[in-house]
Amino acid sequence: MKIKYLKQFLLTLALFVFLHFLSNAQTKQKAEGPFKPNKESLHQYKYPEWFRDAKFGFWAHWGPQAVPRHGDWYAREMYVEGSDDYKDHVARYGHPSKFGYKDIIPLWKAQRWDPDKLMVLYKKAGAKYFVSMGTHHDDFFLWNSKIHKWNAVNYGPHKDVVGIWQAAAKKEGLKFGVSEHLGASFTWFQPSHGADTTGPYKGVPYDGADPMYQDLYHAKADSNDHGWLSNNKEWQREWFFSIKELIDNYHPDLLYSDSQFPFGEYGVNMLSHFYNDNIKENGGNLEAVYTCKEPSDGTWVEDLERGVQDSISPFPWQTDTSIGDWFYRTGQKYKSATEVIQMLCDIVSKNGNLLINIVQTPEGDLEPDVLKIVNEIGMWTSKNGEGIYGSRPWKVYGEKPPVESVVKSDSFNEDKLKYSAQDIRFTAKGDTLFAYCLGTPTSDIKINSLGKDSKISGKKIASVTMLGSNAKINWKQEGSALVIRNNFKMPVEEVPVVGFKIEFK
Numbered sequence: 001m002k003i004k005y006l007k008q009f010l011l012t013l014a015l016f017v018f019l020h021f022l023s024n025a026q027t028k029q030k031a032e033g034p035f036k037p038n039k040e041s042l043h044q045y046k047y048p049e050w051f052r053d054a055k056f057g058f059w060a061h062w063g064p065q066a067v068p069r070h071g072d073w074y075a076r077e078m079y080v081e082g083s084d085d086y087k088d089h090v091a092r093y094g095h096p097s098k099f100g101y102k103d104i105i106p107l108w109k110a111q112r113w114d115p116d117k118l119m120v121l122y123k124k125a126g127a128k129y130f131v132s133m134g135t136h137h138d139d140f141f142l143w144n145s146k147i148h149k150w151n152a153v154n155y156g157p158h159k160d161v162v163g164i165w166q167a168a169a170k171k172e173g174l175k176f177g178v179s180e181h182l183g184a185s186f187t188w189f190q191p192s193h194g195a196d197t198t199g200p201y202k203g204v205p206y207d208g209a210d211p212m213y214q215d216l217y218h219a220k221a222d223s224n225d226h227g228w229l230s231n232n233k234e235w236q237r238e239w240f241f242s243i244k245e246l247i248d249n250y251h252p253d254l255l256y257s258d259s260q261f262p263f264g265e266y267g268v269n270m271l272s273h274f275y276n277d278n279i280k281e282n283g284g285n286l287e288a289v290y291t292c293k294e295p296s297d298g299t300w301v302e303d304l305e306r307g308v309q310d311s312i313s314p315f316p317w318q319t320d321t322s323i324g325d326w327f328y329r330t331g332q333k334y335k336s337a338t339e340v341i342q343m344l345c346d347i348v349s350k351n352g353n354l355l356i357n358i359v360q361t362p363e364g365d366l367e368p369d370v371l372k373i374v375n376e377i378g379m380w381t382s383k384n385g386e387g388i389y390g391s392r393p394w395k396v397y398g399e400k401p402p403v404e405s406v407v408k409s410d411s412f413n414e415d416k417l418k419y420s421a422q423d424i425r426f427t428a429k430g431d432t433l434f435a436y437c438l439g440t441p442t443s444d445i446k447i448n449s450l451g452k453d454s455k456i457s458g459k460k461i462a463s464v465t466m467l468g469s470n471a472k473i474n475w476k477q478e479g480s481a482l483v484i485r486n487n488f489k490m491p492v493e494e495v496p497v498v499g500f501k502i503e504f505k
Helices: 003-026 049-054 084-092 101-107 115-125 161-171 182-188 211-217 233-250 264-281 337-349 368-387
Strands: 056-060 129-135 175-180 254-257 289-292 301-305 317-322 352-357 424-429 432-437 445-447 461-466 475-477 482-484 498-504
Touching (some): 115 368, 129 182, 161 175, 161 233, 175 233, 182 233, 233 254, 337 368, 337 424, 368 432
Parallel strands (some): 056 129, 317 352
Antiparallel strands (some): 424 432, 432 498, 445 482, 475 482
16 A cells, blocks of 8 residues: 555544544533433423424535536445446546546536525525535535535535535525435445446446545445444444534534434434524524424424425424425426425425425526526515415315325325315414415315305405405305405416415404
8 A cells, every 4th residue: 555545544544533532432412501412301392483484495405416417316326336327427437446426526616606696596585594505425514624524625616615605694684504414324325335246347346445535435334234324333423523513613593414313312412412502502592493304292393305294283394305306417307486386385384394405506506497486486475475474374274176185294295296276275374364276276266164154264254365466356255165256367477376365354
């Protein structure tokens, strides 16, 4: 082994040993605040009003994996022999034994990234909070880390991406969050330790097997360690100190984990530390939101990836989804502004928030069609947001066509959602009710829940007005339904979701 590589290897080994002893001594944090490092203490948590009021957040799920323009999971799939990403990688960059993901990272320059300009756009579009990628499963940190050299200050754009996003969000008055996908990294990245089974490079190890780069690709896992979250205790401690550094350096309002609640005692220590740190940063008030992909009994926010609930949840929750692929992919199909707004109304009616990734190019800007979609979203929220922001669920979330089957609560169910003019969603602010019709009506709108004889409401209606319009609305409260005559002009042609404000006598 060459001397310079030996020195690098010994430095990496020394850091690993240091972290091992440090973690053994310090993992169990001394609680400096009301939250103690145990699950019982976490039940003190109260959901902050800012999150319940915000309803809508934008996300930059962005990093080096955007460079090949092949979408999500490139850093893993480029090591899966025969996959599309593997074939593309070999054709463009060479075999992964010679040119690996470590060599993709420096190609991420972000040269057209203008965070201040984007944040102004996102605020105008209706976002009330913004989330930056902190680290994906690729073990590359977008913050200025002192414990992990593979970060965006040392490589790629040579910028503190998290810190710059945070400054832009604060400038626009938005709450700021960070997503961490690190917990799954240990097992997710294991294909990098493999080798081709056929062809001219048969048996030649990929670069992930090189001990010189173990700090990026991790150690090789045991044969029984293949779950989403590794059972490797050394890795769990490393995860803890990495996320603790993120919390301590940036004090985010929101922290997102791309997993179920992670790593037992390490997760509990992390979360209690996050809550206590937030209380300290906010003058004694708890304003923190932690989301993970596990049902909550009130101690955090449950997150559903690309999915929605089928009923009103007793606890605030969140859908995370993307306007397209998670990372930039050439030729991808994007959600329309209408699809985004339909989901937003549905989710908010059920006590949820929508966090949506706005896909950025590797260079850091937005494609023209994405810009158009974001602007259309903003046109709608500017006229119809009164019934969204600061609202709470009503007695029922809404009404559906009688023949439409219910899509059960789950992740990855958004493709099953089909909305029409017969889909009505309710929100409320005090005694004021808002009803959103999720499609272009071709006949009169009938809302059965608001009939004079309805067991749900039964109240007499005093007025019905259309959000974003001064036009007179012709309506009549009959025994079986509130009937709104279909003789009005839709206020925003690009997004055929119309909102009504209903006041009772």
